[in-house]
Amino acid sequence: MTAEPPVPATSNTAGEPAQRRRRDAAETRQLLLDAARQRFARDGYAATTVRDIADDAGVNVALISRYFTSKEGLFEACLRAAGDELRRTTGQTPADRVPEAIARHIADLGAAGLSSQLSLLLRSSGDAGADEIRRGVLVRSSEQLAAARGWRPGEPDSEQLLLRAQMALAAGIGVAVLRSSIRLEPLSSATEQDLVGPLRDLVDALLPPR
Amino acid sequence: MTAEPPVPATSNTAGEPAQRRRRDAAETRQLLLDAARQRFARDGYAATTVRDIADDAGVNVALISRYFTSKEGLFEACLRAAGDELRRTTGQTPADRVPEAIARHIADLGAAGLSSQLSLLLRSSGDAGADEIRRGVLVRSSEQLAAARGWRPGEPDSEQLLLRAQMALAAGIGVAVLRSSIRLEPLSSATEQDLVGPLRDLVDALLPPR
Amino acid sequence: MTAEPPVPATSNTAGEPAQRRRRDAAETRQLLLDAARQRFARDGYAATTVRDIADDAGVNVALISRYFTSKEGLFEACLRAAGDELRRTTGQTPADRVPEAIARHIADLGAAGLSSQLSLLLRSSGDAGADEIRRGVLVRSSEQLAAARGWRPGEPDSEQLLLRAQMALAAGIGVAVLRSSIRLEPLSSATEQDLVGPLRDLVDALLPPR
Amino acid sequence: MTAEPPVPATSNTAGEPAQRRRRDAAETRQLLLDAARQRFARDGYAATTVRDIADDAGVNVALISRYFTSKEGLFEACLRAAGDELRRTTGQTPADRVPEAIARHIADLGAAGLSSQLSLLLRSSGDAGADEIRRGVLVRSSEQLAAARGWRPGEPDSEQLLLRAQMALAAGIGVAVLRSSIRLEPLSSATEQDLVGPLRDLVDALLPPR
DNA sequence: TATGAATGAGAATTCATTCAT
DNA sequence: GATGAATGAATTCTCATTCAT
Structure with missing residues (x-):
């Protein structure tokens, strides 16, 4: 609901086409971690979907598997x-x-x-x-x-x-x-x-x- | 499968034949309530399945819908x-x-x-x-x-x-x-x-x- | 493709509304088994989806889990x-x-x-x-x-x-x-x-x- | 990750420095082909992932697309x-x-x-x-x-x-x-x-x- | 009242493929 | 030429709920 909109690293001042694809592994990881922490804390583990987290972070769901192996792995992190x-x-x-x-x-x-x-x-x-x-x-x-x-x-x-x-x-x-x-x-x-x-x-x- | 239902909270004082207890709406309701409270408290809402609860209570899953409308209803109770x-x-x-x-x-x-x-x-x-x-x-x-x-x-x-x-x-x-x-x-x-x-x-x- | 259309046990002579829900566990199991055998034999295990099988059999996908635990279990059967x-x-x-x-x-x-x-x-x-x-x-x-x-x-x-x-x-x-x-x-x-x-x-x- | 690539079929007769072999399109192609043949034969098409093949060959996954257009293309080759x-x-x-x-x-x-x-x-x-x-x-x-x-x-x-x-x-x-x-x-x-x-x-x- | 069969929606995960560097 | 980050489309499985008996 009150999710912080994903702020791309490169400040997006003008009305450019909302460029996805940040291509910065470390930052992507951190974005996921931050989004996950908030969701897990607020809604609990089971009630949080990986898609929620990915959407909050503004990245693709599959990257959770890539960087944290699984939902469990992300939670442990x-x-x-x-x-x-x-x-x-x-x-x-x-x-x-x-x-x-x-x-x-x-x-x-x-x-x-x-x-x-x-x-x-x-x-x-x-x-x-x-x-x-x-x-x-x-x-x-x-x-x-x-x-x-x-x-x-x-x-x-x-x-x-x-x-x-x-x-x-x-x-x-x-x-x-x-x-x-x-x-x-x-x-x-x-x-x-x-x-x-x-x-x-x-x-x-x-x-x-x- | 047919796990022995936990002894209901209300003590069974009278010397009734051991396995009566079927066909008693009030008791079934209470059995579900007790089982649900413990599961919800221990595992959280989302991690608890209605089947878990019904099995703990020793009754059929469909009775949760009957007596409490839904999983939500049971939780609120x-x-x-x-x-x-x-x-x-x-x-x-x-x-x-x-x-x-x-x-x-x-x-x-x-x-x-x-x-x-x-x-x-x-x-x-x-x-x-x-x-x-x-x-x-x-x-x-x-x-x-x-x-x-x-x-x-x-x-x-x-x-x-x-x-x-x-x-x-x-x-x-x-x-x-x-x-x-x-x-x-x-x-x-x-x-x-x-x-x-x-x-x-x-x-x-x-x-x-x- | 040339999948045998699922023939309901009860002969469906008249133009009744294509009654789903057969409610016969043994028959459902067998329908799944037959459909699976053909698909697995023709297309191989990995190329066959459980949905294909369920559709061939004319039953709901979830019943594969119910009766055979998993795709693996069905294959072993x-x-x-x-x-x-x-x-x-x-x-x-x-x-x-x-x-x-x-x-x-x-x-x-x-x-x-x-x-x-x-x-x-x-x-x-x-x-x-x-x-x-x-x-x-x-x-x-x-x-x-x-x-x-x-x-x-x-x-x-x-x-x-x-x-x-x-x-x-x-x-x-x-x-x-x-x-x-x-x-x-x-x-x-x-x-x-x-x-x-x-x-x-x-x-x-x-x-x-x- | 960077699994030692299997020795290519073509014997490496000359006394070249051991780990040349980078940047040779023809050889990369052959490495992929050899790895793919074995995987496909042993595990079947669907059960084989392009990542498996690329890892066996010791090259990057994206090169499969480059050299064979797609997984299908590699299989046909x-x-x-x-x-x-x-x-x-x-x-x-x-x-x-x-x-x-x-x-x-x-x-x-x-x-x-x-x-x-x-x-x-x-x-x-x-x-x-x-x-x-x-x-x-x-x-x-x-x-x-x-x-x-x-x-x-x-x-x-x-x-x-x-x-x-x-x-x-x-x-x-x-x-x-x-x-x-x-x-x-x-x-x-x-x-x-x-x-x-x-x-x-x-x-x-x-x-x-x- | 109770049961078990059936269903549809949704969730995590995998994977081929495409880009940017 | 080569790499690894990113993506979207599946796919399997789980689960609350509804029905028929």
């Missing part, structure tokens, strides 16, 4: 990308700025779609490979989150802290989904400013700063 | 049932027992599947009718949750409080999904005892008891 | 049927009538399609399961053929005799294909009468009667 | 080549050596693939042009075979003799296919020595030397 993005947020943030970082992540509903990256992590394709990737991403992120608040593997109460970190992650993801997929009001139209306070309370309550 | 259940939890609970109630709800991974009721609320069918029902359920639940902590429509800061209630709800749903669908460890095997403490911290932080 | 038919010819024939039996088999270009059964044995689907079935059919048939001329497993010259039986079988199949698929003239329009003499010479030369 | 080869065998052989020539032809399972040339003649592409070529090849070959045993067009019994020649040809082709495509044992691992005796019996029985 999306998960990996979302994992990288999430790791960047939870990993490179000083302990006391974590809530802000999460808030920023959640709030970003833009085309870049950090929020949709989060929602994506709840979507299942039924494929074992994808499930494994997703669990890996979530485990690593929750460990980074816990580590930011003093968690060390093997220590006493280590398990407890990790559990709380996973709940904080779950909360963040839940908020992202209710905002971007379900569009629950007033949550859906809350700004980053609106979110950061409650999120700070939430994170600090689960993972008290030392 | 599931949402309504989940809404009723959720309303019972968030509505009939005194303010200071809300975290315990949520914890109980989330922890219940049994066949009855309170946890799956929560997960269900994140599942989308792409159908506008179902979306509306879901939003209704979530809005009402968050309002009840907020009301338990003193929210009244129209008052100053009313919006703020509702937003926080929705975030608490989102957190609960997020935890339910990570437990039941994603099976993230150690969250997935945490007991109700393990969950209630962190959840109390979380809810109290978002919605401070007055 | 055809091979098995061809094997049964062939075994009947080479197995239940007294030694000195073998050439006549083969001639009759090859000559039968009718709808029943004994000739197409033979051609089928040369068609490959690329599927390992089908290849195994085919080899089994051919081995058994050549053993029966050899046995009719005195072959016994393990005896001296046993291998030699089996080899000759396989060559006789190969000759029969080759003739069937050149007649029915390639339509090479004058071979293609030769009658059973025309074929039986040369075939007798051929078989007797390879497998001298004792 | 293969048929023509097989016809030339076959004509050489059946045409330039004195009457009493025909069985040996056929045996040699059938026995040759090497990369050059005389046997695969024979199998190829049974493969159909569904294209009328190819069918015509194939029939032409087979008719001419059977006429040559018959002529070696005294056949002259128009003479009495001329038709009879031609029919018998076609059956001998069919037998040869049948044996080739059962050996190379079906891999029926013990026929498949029989040597030229094993084959020549039975083949002599077969040919002499069908086409008695005068």
Whole structure:
């Protein structure tokens, strides 16, 4: 519906005949990846057709097979990308700025779609490979989150802290989904400013700063 | 093929002959509803086939059309049932027992599947009718949750409080999904005892008891 | 092209509205099997589409999946049927009538399609399961053929005799294909009468009667 | 991807630098032709993809279009080549050596693939042009075979003799296919020595030397 | 009421072929 | 001459739904 129209790399200022055929493999791949991430996050795996994705990206359907082997392969690539993005947020943030970082992540509903990256992590394709990737991403992120608040593997109460970190992650993801997929009001139209306070309370309550 | 139908929720108290139960419209309906709720919650709407559901319920596929008109109709019925259940939890609970109630709800991974009721609320069918029902359920639940902590429509800061209630709800749903669908460890095997403490911290932080 | 029009079981004498829906599972299965055998024999596995077969049979495509799981499954069922038919010819024939039996088999270009059964044995689907079935059919048939001329497993010259039986079988199949698929003239329009003499010479030369 | 191209049929006598061979239209053409003949003979027309052939030949797919216009065109070229080869065998052989020539032809399972040339003649592409070529090849070959045993067009019994020649040809082709495509044992691992005796019996029985 | 046969729409994937470089 | 990106036309299979019994 509100799909971003495919913007050709070469700016198409004049009213030239809508030249298809970009002939840039890397860019085509990325266009597909972006379109897929949004569709998968918004509609779920099964409800998304490869044709939807290809149309959003403005490229031919067959290129999905070419670049990602299959719909599954494309989904896994999306998960990996979302994992990288999430790791960047939870990993490179000083302990006391974590809530802000999460808030920023959640709030970003833009085309870049950090929020949709989060929602994506709840979507299942039924494929074992994808499930494994997703669990890996979530485990690593929750460990980074816990580590930011003093968690060390093997220590006493280590398990407890990790559990709380996973709940904080779950909360963040839940908020992202209710905002971007379900569009629950007033949550859906809350700004980053609106979110950061409650999120700070939430994170600090689960993972008290030392 | 003729998979043994799962024992219906309503306990079969009387000493009736073991395999009666045929030709009972109400029971058939309930069997389908129970099977559908679990499938939809676990696998999502699009990934669930009506044949899966009918097989789980031990009844013929065509009866789904008969009793619920369509797959959409069955899904909406599931949402309504989940809404009723959720309303019972968030509505009939005194303010200071809300975290315990949520914890109980989330922890219940049994066949009855309170946890799956929560997960269900994140599942989308792409159908506008179902979306509306879901939003209704979530809005009402968050309002009840907020009301338990003193929210009244129209008052100053009313919006703020509702937003926080929705975030608490989102957190609960997020935890339910990570437990039941994603099976993230150690969250997935945490007991109700393990969950209630962190959840109390979380809810109290978002919605401070007055 | 020259596909036998699907004859409904219930004779359709009057000009009734071309009633689809036969509702007879066994018959539907057989209709598909017959249509498939002819198509596969004539055009080969890969060149035959399931839609062709279903149209020839006058039934819906989806029923191929229902009754035979897949195109592969249907092909294997055809091979098995061809094997049964062939075994009947080479197995239940007294030694000195073998050439006549083969001639009759090859000559039968009718709808029943004994000739197409033979051609089928040369068609490959690329599927390992089908290849195994085919080899089994051919081995058994050549053993029966050899046995009719005195072959016994393990005896001296046993291998030699089996080899000759396989060559006789190969000759029969080759003739069937050149007649029915390639339509090479004058071979293609030769009658059973025309074929039986040369075939007798051929078989007797390879497998001298004792 | 860049699979080592099979050594071209034409022996590379001179001591040229090992990996020249790029940019030689004639050689590229031949590489494609050799690869195609083997694939088509082994897997059939429809089951063979142009990409398979190009990969086997170690050249780019698009060159098939360039040199042979289309997949059909390549197939027809293969048929023509097989016809030339076959004509050489059946045409330039004195009457009493025909069985040996056929045996040699059938026995040759090497990369050059005389046997695969024979199998190829049974493969159909569904294209009328190819069918015509194939029939032409087979008719001419059977006429040559018959002529070696005294056949002259128009003479009495001329038709009879031609029919018998076609059956001998069919037998040869049948044996080739059962050996190379079906891999029926013990026929498949029989040597030229094993084959020549039975083949002599077969040919002499069908086409008695005068 | 219940069942299984039948159907048509739609989805993923493969593939020959055409272009732009 | 050669390459690899792109395309559109199939093709197989799945699935919700409808009918006849």
